[in-house]
Amino acid sequence: MAMDRNGPAPKVALVLPGGGARGAYEAGALSVLLPALEERGEQVSVICGTSVGAINAVSAAGLAHRSAQEQVDEGLSHWRNLRKDDVISPVLGPGLAISAARGLAEALGVPGVRLASLLDPKPMASSLEKWIDWMSLHRNVRNGTLDAVCVVATSLSTGRPTAFVETRGPAPRNKSTDGIRFQKVTLTGEHVRASAAMPLLFPPVEVTKPVRAAGHYIDGATRLNTPLAPALALGADRVIVIGFKPFATPPEEELARRPRMTDVLANILDGLMIDQIADDLHQLAAINSFFADSIGGVSSSARAYRTARGRPSYRRISYALVAPESRTTLAEVAERVLDEKFGGLRFLRDPDFPLLSRLLDGGRRGELMSFVLFDQDFAAALIELGQADAQRWLDRHPRFWCSDAAHDLDFDDSSAEVMREEQAIDEWRELRRR
Secondary structure (H helix, E strand, O other): OEOOOEEEOOOEEEEEEEOHHHHHHHHHHHHHHHHHHHHHHOOOEEEEEEOOOHHHHHHHHHOOOOOHHHHHHHHHHHHHEEEEEHOOOOOOOOHHHHHHHHHHHHHOOOOOOOOOHHHHHHHHHHHHHHHHOOOHHHHHOOOOOEEEEEEEEOOOOOEEEEEEEEEOOOOOOOOOOOEEEEEEOOOOOHHHHHOOOOOOOOOEEEEOOOOOOOEEEEEHHHHOOOOHHHHHHHOOOOEEEOOOOOOOOOOOOOOOOOOHHHHHHHHHHHHHHHHHHHHHHHHHHHHHHHEEEEOOOEEEHHHHHHOOOOOOOOOEEEEEEEOHHHHHHHHHHHHHHHHHHHHHHHHOOOOOOHHHHHHOOOOOOHHHHOOOOOHHHHHHHHHHHHHHHHHHHHHHOOOEEEHHHHOOOOOOOOHHHHHHHOOOOOOOHHHHHH
Protein backbone atom coordinates (compact mmCIF):
# COMPACT_ATOMS: atom_id res chain seq x y z
CA MET A 1 0.00 0.00 0.00
CA ALA A 2 1.21 3.51 -0.78
CA MET A 3 2.45 5.61 2.13
CA ASP A 4 2.03 9.28 2.90
CA ARG A 5 3.86 11.40 5.46
CA ASN A 6 1.58 10.20 8.24
CA GLY A 7 1.56 6.47 7.44
CA PRO A 8 -0.46 4.30 5.06
CA ALA A 9 -2.41 6.21 2.44
CA PRO A 10 -6.20 6.20 2.81
CA LYS A 11 -7.85 3.24 1.11
CA VAL A 12 -10.05 4.39 -1.78
CA ALA A 13 -13.13 2.40 -2.83
CA LEU A 14 -15.21 2.65 -5.97
CA VAL A 15 -18.93 1.92 -5.44
CA LEU A 16 -21.03 1.24 -8.55
CA PRO A 17 -24.81 0.65 -8.47
CA GLY A 18 -27.03 -1.33 -10.80
CA GLY A 19 -29.17 0.17 -13.51
CA GLY A 20 -28.96 -1.89 -16.70
CA ALA A 21 -28.19 0.26 -19.73
CA ARG A 22 -27.53 3.18 -17.39
CA GLY A 23 -24.08 1.69 -16.81
CA ALA A 24 -22.76 3.94 -19.59
CA TYR A 25 -23.25 6.87 -17.22
CA GLU A 26 -20.83 5.22 -14.76
CA ALA A 27 -18.23 4.86 -17.52
CA GLY A 28 -18.59 8.55 -18.38
CA ALA A 29 -18.18 9.65 -14.76
CA LEU A 30 -15.13 7.41 -14.27
CA SER A 31 -13.49 8.85 -17.39
CA VAL A 32 -13.24 12.16 -15.52
CA LEU A 33 -12.71 10.94 -11.96
CA LEU A 34 -9.96 8.36 -12.46
CA PRO A 35 -7.45 10.73 -14.15
CA ALA A 36 -8.19 13.38 -11.48
CA LEU A 37 -7.57 10.81 -8.75
CA GLU A 38 -4.30 9.74 -10.39
CA GLU A 39 -3.15 13.38 -10.51
CA ARG A 40 -3.57 13.45 -6.73
CA GLY A 41 -1.29 10.44 -6.38
CA GLU A 42 -4.18 8.20 -5.31
CA GLN A 43 -5.69 5.08 -6.81
CA VAL A 44 -8.68 2.85 -6.25
CA SER A 45 -7.87 -0.26 -4.22
CA VAL A 46 -11.38 -1.61 -3.47
CA ILE A 47 -14.06 -1.98 -6.16
CA CYS A 48 -17.65 -2.96 -5.34
CA GLY A 49 -20.53 -3.24 -7.79
CA THR A 50 -24.05 -4.52 -8.18
CA SER A 51 -25.77 -5.57 -11.43
CA VAL A 52 -24.36 -3.50 -14.29
CA GLY A 53 -22.17 -1.92 -11.63
CA ALA A 54 -20.72 -5.40 -11.07
CA ILE A 55 -19.91 -5.61 -14.79
CA ASN A 56 -18.19 -2.23 -14.72
CA ALA A 57 -16.47 -3.20 -11.46
CA VAL A 58 -14.82 -6.38 -12.73
CA SER A 59 -13.97 -4.66 -16.00
CA ALA A 60 -12.21 -1.88 -14.08
CA ALA A 61 -10.49 -4.45 -11.85
CA GLY A 62 -9.00 -6.15 -14.90
CA LEU A 63 -7.55 -2.80 -16.00
CA ALA A 64 -6.35 -1.55 -12.59
CA HIS A 65 -2.67 -2.15 -13.39
CA ARG A 66 -2.81 0.26 -16.32
CA SER A 67 -2.68 4.06 -16.35
CA ALA A 68 -5.86 6.00 -15.65
CA GLN A 69 -6.11 7.15 -19.25
CA GLU A 70 -5.75 3.59 -20.55
CA GLN A 71 -8.46 2.46 -18.16
CA VAL A 72 -10.72 5.29 -19.36
CA ASP A 73 -10.15 4.58 -23.03
CA GLU A 74 -10.92 0.88 -22.64
CA GLY A 75 -14.00 1.43 -20.50
CA LEU A 76 -15.50 4.01 -22.87
CA SER A 77 -14.76 1.78 -25.86
CA HIS A 78 -16.81 -1.05 -24.35
CA TRP A 79 -19.88 1.13 -23.97
CA ARG A 80 -19.54 3.08 -27.21
CA ASN A 81 -19.36 -0.16 -29.19
CA LEU A 82 -22.13 -1.94 -27.29
CA ARG A 83 -25.01 -3.35 -29.32
CA LYS A 84 -28.33 -4.71 -28.11
CA ASP A 85 -27.36 -8.08 -29.57
CA ASP A 86 -24.35 -8.11 -27.23
CA VAL A 87 -26.71 -8.26 -24.25
CA ILE A 88 -30.02 -9.88 -25.22
CA SER A 89 -31.34 -12.10 -27.98
CA PRO A 90 -33.90 -10.57 -30.39
CA VAL A 91 -37.27 -10.00 -28.76
CA LEU A 92 -39.28 -10.42 -31.96
CA GLY A 93 -39.02 -13.82 -33.59
CA PRO A 94 -39.59 -17.44 -32.58
CA GLY A 95 -38.49 -16.69 -29.03
CA LEU A 96 -41.42 -14.34 -28.50
CA ALA A 97 -43.97 -17.02 -29.35
CA ILE A 98 -42.21 -19.54 -27.12
CA SER A 99 -42.12 -17.09 -24.21
CA ALA A 100 -45.80 -16.29 -24.67
CA ALA A 101 -46.68 -19.98 -24.71
CA ARG A 102 -44.60 -20.64 -21.59
CA GLY A 103 -46.20 -17.72 -19.79
CA LEU A 104 -49.68 -18.95 -20.62
CA ALA A 105 -48.82 -22.53 -19.59
CA GLU A 106 -47.39 -21.35 -16.26
CA ALA A 107 -50.49 -19.22 -15.62
CA LEU A 108 -52.66 -22.28 -16.27
CA GLY A 109 -50.55 -24.43 -13.95
CA VAL A 110 -49.16 -26.82 -16.56
CA PRO A 111 -46.65 -29.05 -14.69
CA GLY A 112 -43.00 -28.57 -15.54
CA VAL A 113 -43.47 -25.46 -17.69
CA ARG A 114 -42.07 -22.17 -16.41
CA LEU A 115 -41.41 -18.75 -17.90
CA ALA A 116 -37.96 -17.89 -16.55
CA SER A 117 -37.81 -14.33 -17.91
CA LEU A 118 -39.16 -11.90 -20.47
CA LEU A 119 -35.77 -11.43 -22.16
CA ASP A 120 -33.02 -13.87 -23.12
CA PRO A 121 -29.57 -12.68 -21.92
CA LYS A 122 -27.54 -15.52 -23.45
CA PRO A 123 -25.36 -13.11 -25.50
CA MET A 124 -24.25 -11.43 -22.27
CA ALA A 125 -22.19 -14.44 -21.21
CA SER A 126 -19.91 -14.32 -24.25
CA SER A 127 -19.77 -10.51 -24.16
CA LEU A 128 -18.52 -10.57 -20.59
CA GLU A 129 -15.65 -12.85 -21.56
CA LYS A 130 -14.65 -10.35 -24.25
CA TRP A 131 -14.94 -7.35 -21.95
CA ILE A 132 -13.21 -8.67 -18.85
CA ASP A 133 -9.56 -9.60 -18.50
CA TRP A 134 -10.02 -12.21 -15.80
CA MET A 135 -6.33 -13.17 -15.63
CA SER A 136 -5.34 -9.56 -15.02
CA LEU A 137 -8.10 -9.15 -12.42
CA HIS A 138 -6.85 -12.15 -10.43
CA ARG A 139 -3.23 -10.98 -10.78
CA ASN A 140 -4.11 -7.44 -9.66
CA VAL A 141 -5.64 -8.81 -6.47
CA ARG A 142 -2.86 -11.32 -5.93
CA ASN A 143 -0.03 -8.77 -6.25
CA GLY A 144 -1.73 -6.04 -4.22
CA THR A 145 -2.62 -3.63 -7.02
CA LEU A 146 -6.13 -4.09 -5.64
CA ASP A 147 -7.10 -5.08 -2.11
CA ALA A 148 -10.51 -6.46 -3.04
CA VAL A 149 -13.14 -6.76 -5.76
CA CYS A 150 -16.73 -7.40 -4.73
CA VAL A 151 -19.96 -8.09 -6.61
CA VAL A 152 -23.36 -8.38 -4.93
CA ALA A 153 -26.16 -10.81 -5.84
CA THR A 154 -29.34 -11.85 -4.03
CA SER A 155 -29.78 -15.46 -2.95
CA LEU A 156 -33.17 -16.89 -3.88
CA SER A 157 -32.94 -19.45 -1.08
CA THR A 158 -32.32 -16.95 1.73
CA GLY A 159 -33.48 -13.67 0.23
CA ARG A 160 -30.27 -12.06 1.54
CA PRO A 161 -27.65 -10.15 -0.43
CA THR A 162 -24.42 -12.09 -0.91
CA ALA A 163 -21.19 -10.18 -1.49
CA PHE A 164 -18.84 -12.35 -3.54
CA VAL A 165 -15.39 -11.02 -2.65
CA GLU A 166 -12.04 -11.73 -4.26
CA THR A 167 -9.28 -10.58 -1.91
CA ARG A 168 -5.85 -11.61 -0.70
CA GLY A 169 -6.93 -11.40 2.93
CA PRO A 170 -10.00 -12.79 4.64
CA ALA A 171 -13.46 -11.66 3.67
CA PRO A 172 -15.28 -9.49 6.23
CA ARG A 173 -16.79 -11.46 9.09
CA ASN A 174 -20.50 -12.20 8.80
CA LYS A 175 -22.36 -10.67 11.75
CA SER A 176 -25.79 -11.51 13.06
CA THR A 177 -26.79 -7.84 12.93
CA ASP A 178 -25.73 -7.44 9.31
CA GLY A 179 -27.96 -8.57 6.47
CA ILE A 180 -25.05 -9.06 4.08
CA ARG A 181 -23.38 -12.45 3.69
CA PHE A 182 -19.72 -12.16 2.64
CA GLN A 183 -18.30 -15.03 0.62
CA LYS A 184 -14.66 -15.22 -0.45
CA VAL A 185 -14.33 -16.48 -4.03
CA THR A 186 -12.29 -16.41 -7.18
CA LEU A 187 -14.62 -14.29 -9.29
CA THR A 188 -15.95 -15.68 -12.57
CA GLY A 189 -18.58 -14.76 -15.09
CA GLU A 190 -21.33 -16.63 -13.24
CA HIS A 191 -20.97 -14.38 -10.18
CA VAL A 192 -21.27 -11.28 -12.34
CA ARG A 193 -24.20 -12.61 -14.36
CA ALA A 194 -25.96 -13.55 -11.13
CA SER A 195 -25.50 -10.00 -9.88
CA ALA A 196 -26.99 -8.65 -13.13
CA ALA A 197 -29.99 -11.02 -13.37
CA MET A 198 -32.74 -8.38 -13.24
CA PRO A 199 -35.96 -10.00 -11.96
CA LEU A 200 -38.60 -10.73 -14.62
CA LEU A 201 -36.37 -9.41 -17.39
CA PHE A 202 -33.54 -11.94 -16.98
CA PRO A 203 -33.67 -15.48 -15.52
CA PRO A 204 -31.97 -16.42 -12.23
CA VAL A 205 -28.36 -17.59 -12.53
CA GLU A 206 -27.00 -20.71 -10.85
CA VAL A 207 -23.74 -20.15 -9.00
CA THR A 208 -21.76 -23.38 -8.59
CA LYS A 209 -18.56 -22.24 -6.87
CA PRO A 210 -17.75 -22.21 -4.08
CA VAL A 211 -19.94 -25.13 -3.07
CA ARG A 212 -20.91 -23.52 0.27
CA ALA A 213 -22.50 -20.63 -1.64
CA ALA A 214 -23.98 -22.68 -4.48
CA GLY A 215 -27.52 -21.90 -5.51
CA HIS A 216 -29.66 -19.64 -7.66
CA TYR A 217 -29.24 -15.89 -7.50
CA ILE A 218 -30.87 -12.79 -8.93
CA ASP A 219 -29.91 -9.15 -9.28
CA GLY A 220 -28.22 -7.80 -6.17
CA ALA A 221 -30.21 -4.59 -6.63
CA THR A 222 -33.26 -6.24 -5.10
CA ARG A 223 -31.56 -6.08 -1.71
CA LEU A 224 -28.41 -3.95 -2.02
CA ASN A 225 -28.17 -1.89 -5.18
CA THR A 226 -25.36 0.44 -4.17
CA PRO A 227 -22.78 -1.61 -2.22
CA LEU A 228 -21.47 1.10 0.08
CA ALA A 229 -21.64 -1.13 3.18
CA PRO A 230 -19.39 -3.85 1.67
CA ALA A 231 -16.87 -1.20 0.62
CA LEU A 232 -16.67 0.12 4.18
CA ALA A 233 -16.48 -3.42 5.57
CA LEU A 234 -13.51 -4.00 3.27
CA GLY A 235 -11.69 -1.11 4.93
CA ALA A 236 -12.40 1.87 2.69
CA ASP A 237 -11.45 5.28 4.12
CA ARG A 238 -12.64 7.20 1.08
CA VAL A 239 -15.45 6.24 -1.30
CA ILE A 240 -16.39 7.27 -4.80
CA VAL A 241 -20.12 6.65 -5.24
CA ILE A 242 -21.83 7.02 -8.61
CA GLY A 243 -25.61 7.20 -8.72
CA PHE A 244 -28.33 7.67 -11.28
CA LYS A 245 -30.43 10.15 -9.31
CA PRO A 246 -29.58 12.90 -6.79
CA PHE A 247 -28.48 11.51 -3.44
CA ALA A 248 -30.33 14.07 -1.33
CA THR A 249 -33.80 13.06 -0.17
CA PRO A 250 -36.27 14.23 -2.87
CA PRO A 251 -39.28 16.41 -2.10
CA GLU A 252 -42.62 14.63 -2.07
CA GLU A 253 -44.57 14.97 -5.31
CA GLU A 254 -48.26 14.54 -5.96
CA LEU A 255 -49.21 12.50 -9.02
CA ALA A 256 -51.53 14.75 -11.02
CA ARG A 257 -53.29 11.87 -12.79
CA ARG A 258 -54.56 8.42 -12.08
CA PRO A 259 -51.60 6.05 -11.49
CA ARG A 260 -50.69 3.55 -14.19
CA MET A 261 -48.84 0.28 -14.01
CA THR A 262 -45.67 2.00 -15.21
CA ASP A 263 -45.91 4.38 -12.25
CA VAL A 264 -46.05 1.41 -9.90
CA LEU A 265 -43.08 -0.32 -11.56
CA ALA A 266 -41.02 2.86 -11.59
CA ASN A 267 -41.82 3.44 -7.93
CA ILE A 268 -40.64 -0.06 -7.06
CA LEU A 269 -37.39 0.55 -8.92
CA ASP A 270 -36.93 3.80 -7.01
CA GLY A 271 -37.35 1.95 -3.73
CA LEU A 272 -34.87 -0.75 -4.73
CA MET A 273 -32.23 1.36 -6.40
CA ILE A 274 -32.41 4.84 -4.96
CA ASP A 275 -33.76 4.89 -1.41
CA GLN A 276 -31.18 2.40 -0.12
CA ILE A 277 -28.15 4.48 -1.03
CA ALA A 278 -29.78 7.66 0.30
CA ASP A 279 -30.22 5.93 3.67
CA ASP A 280 -26.65 4.58 3.66
CA LEU A 281 -25.16 7.97 2.81
CA HIS A 282 -27.18 9.66 5.52
CA GLN A 283 -25.90 7.11 8.02
CA LEU A 284 -22.34 7.75 6.84
CA ALA A 285 -22.94 11.49 7.15
CA ALA A 286 -24.30 11.04 10.66
CA ILE A 287 -21.20 9.11 11.71
CA ASN A 288 -18.97 11.82 10.23
CA SER A 289 -20.93 14.57 11.98
CA PHE A 290 -21.67 12.99 15.35
CA PHE A 291 -19.07 10.32 16.11
CA ALA A 292 -15.99 11.77 14.36
CA ASP A 293 -14.33 14.91 15.63
CA SER A 294 -13.56 18.01 13.61
CA ILE A 295 -9.96 17.11 12.77
CA GLY A 296 -10.77 13.78 11.18
CA GLY A 297 -10.28 11.52 14.16
CA VAL A 298 -12.92 9.91 16.34
CA SER A 299 -14.34 11.42 19.50
CA SER A 300 -13.10 9.85 22.73
CA SER A 301 -16.62 9.00 23.87
CA ALA A 302 -17.44 7.22 20.63
CA ARG A 303 -14.12 5.35 20.74
CA ALA A 304 -14.70 4.21 24.32
CA TYR A 305 -18.29 3.23 23.53
CA ARG A 306 -17.20 0.97 20.66
CA THR A 307 -14.13 -0.43 22.43
CA ALA A 308 -16.16 -1.45 25.49
CA ARG A 309 -18.33 -3.56 23.22
CA GLY A 310 -15.47 -5.18 21.32
CA ARG A 311 -16.22 -3.39 18.05
CA PRO A 312 -13.85 -1.39 15.82
CA SER A 313 -13.78 2.34 16.28
CA TYR A 314 -15.73 4.63 13.98
CA ARG A 315 -13.68 6.48 11.40
CA ARG A 316 -14.38 9.54 9.30
CA ILE A 317 -15.16 8.61 5.68
CA SER A 318 -14.54 11.12 2.91
CA TYR A 319 -16.54 10.77 -0.27
CA ALA A 320 -17.01 11.89 -3.85
CA LEU A 321 -20.61 11.68 -5.07
CA VAL A 322 -21.56 11.90 -8.72
CA ALA A 323 -25.17 11.85 -9.89
CA PRO A 324 -27.48 13.81 -12.20
CA GLU A 325 -28.95 17.04 -10.85
CA SER A 326 -32.53 15.94 -11.56
CA ARG A 327 -34.34 12.69 -10.80
CA THR A 328 -35.82 12.67 -14.31
CA THR A 329 -32.66 13.34 -16.34
CA LEU A 330 -31.92 9.79 -17.51
CA ALA A 331 -35.59 9.14 -18.28
CA GLU A 332 -35.70 12.29 -20.42
CA VAL A 333 -32.60 11.17 -22.34
CA ALA A 334 -34.20 7.76 -22.96
CA GLU A 335 -37.40 9.40 -24.20
CA ARG A 336 -35.45 11.62 -26.59
CA VAL A 337 -33.46 8.71 -28.06
CA LEU A 338 -36.61 6.62 -28.47
CA ASP A 339 -38.41 9.43 -30.30
CA GLU A 340 -35.49 10.49 -32.48
CA LYS A 341 -34.23 7.03 -33.41
CA PHE A 342 -37.29 4.77 -33.29
CA GLY A 343 -40.27 7.08 -33.73
CA GLY A 344 -42.62 6.72 -36.72
CA LEU A 345 -41.48 4.35 -39.45
CA ARG A 346 -37.96 4.42 -38.03
CA PHE A 347 -39.03 1.57 -35.73
CA LEU A 348 -38.47 -0.77 -38.69
CA ARG A 349 -34.70 -0.48 -38.26
CA ASP A 350 -34.98 -2.37 -34.96
CA PRO A 351 -38.52 -3.20 -33.81
CA ASP A 352 -37.44 -4.67 -30.47
CA PHE A 353 -37.08 -1.36 -28.65
CA PRO A 354 -40.35 0.07 -29.99
CA LEU A 355 -42.11 -3.13 -28.89
CA LEU A 356 -40.66 -2.92 -25.38
CA SER A 357 -41.43 0.78 -25.33
CA ARG A 358 -45.05 0.10 -26.25
CA LEU A 359 -45.39 -2.53 -23.54
CA LEU A 360 -44.09 -0.02 -21.00
CA ASP A 361 -46.03 2.90 -22.40
CA GLY A 362 -47.32 5.34 -19.83
CA GLY A 363 -46.19 8.29 -17.76
CA ARG A 364 -42.93 6.60 -16.74
CA ARG A 365 -41.95 4.97 -20.04
CA GLY A 366 -38.58 6.71 -20.23
CA GLU A 367 -37.78 5.76 -16.65
CA LEU A 368 -38.30 2.05 -17.32
CA MET A 369 -36.79 1.99 -20.81
CA SER A 370 -33.60 3.61 -19.50
CA PHE A 371 -32.79 0.25 -17.88
CA VAL A 372 -33.01 -1.80 -21.09
CA LEU A 373 -32.15 0.67 -23.85
CA PHE A 374 -28.87 -0.96 -24.87
CA ASP A 375 -28.35 1.43 -27.76
CA GLN A 376 -25.22 3.26 -28.92
CA ASP A 377 -26.86 6.69 -29.11
CA PHE A 378 -28.27 6.29 -25.60
CA ALA A 379 -24.88 5.12 -24.31
CA ALA A 380 -23.12 8.09 -25.94
CA ALA A 381 -25.58 10.54 -24.36
CA LEU A 382 -25.14 8.96 -20.92
CA ILE A 383 -21.35 8.99 -21.21
CA GLU A 384 -21.44 12.71 -21.96
CA LEU A 385 -23.83 13.33 -19.07
CA GLY A 386 -21.68 11.31 -16.64
CA GLN A 387 -18.62 13.30 -17.69
CA ALA A 388 -20.41 16.61 -17.13
CA ASP A 389 -21.71 15.59 -13.69
CA ALA A 390 -18.28 14.31 -12.61
CA GLN A 391 -16.70 17.58 -13.70
CA ARG A 392 -19.39 19.47 -11.77
CA TRP A 393 -18.33 17.60 -8.62
CA LEU A 394 -14.65 18.41 -9.22
CA ASP A 395 -15.44 22.08 -9.87
CA ARG A 396 -17.25 22.23 -6.55
CA HIS A 397 -14.63 20.13 -4.71
CA PRO A 398 -11.17 21.11 -6.05
CA ARG A 399 -9.56 18.74 -3.54
CA PHE A 400 -11.73 15.90 -4.86
CA TRP A 401 -13.00 14.69 -1.45
CA CYS A 402 -15.66 15.95 0.93
CA SER A 403 -16.91 14.81 4.35
CA ASP A 404 -19.18 17.72 5.27
CA ALA A 405 -22.69 16.27 5.24
CA ALA A 406 -24.34 19.68 5.08
CA HIS A 407 -22.46 20.48 1.88
CA ASP A 408 -23.88 17.79 -0.40
CA LEU A 409 -26.70 16.08 1.49
CA ASP A 410 -29.80 17.53 3.15
CA PHE A 411 -28.44 16.59 6.56
CA ASP A 412 -28.95 18.39 9.87
CA ASP A 413 -28.14 17.92 13.55
CA SER A 414 -31.40 16.09 14.22
CA SER A 415 -30.30 13.35 11.82
CA ALA A 416 -27.18 12.77 13.92
CA GLU A 417 -29.28 12.46 17.07
CA VAL A 418 -31.51 9.85 15.41
CA MET A 419 -28.40 8.01 14.26
CA ARG A 420 -27.03 7.96 17.83
CA GLU A 421 -30.26 6.50 19.20
CA GLU A 422 -30.50 3.84 16.48
CA GLN A 423 -26.85 2.85 16.96
CA ALA A 424 -27.31 2.50 20.71
CA ILE A 425 -30.30 0.20 20.14
CA ASP A 426 -28.30 -1.93 17.67
CA GLU A 427 -25.43 -2.23 20.14
CA TRP A 428 -27.80 -3.26 22.94
CA ARG A 429 -29.44 -5.92 20.74
CA GLU A 430 -26.07 -7.38 19.82
CA LEU A 431 -25.04 -7.58 23.50
CA ARG A 432 -28.28 -9.41 24.27
CA ARG A 433 -27.42 -12.06 21.67
CA ARG A 434 -24.09 -12.91 23.33
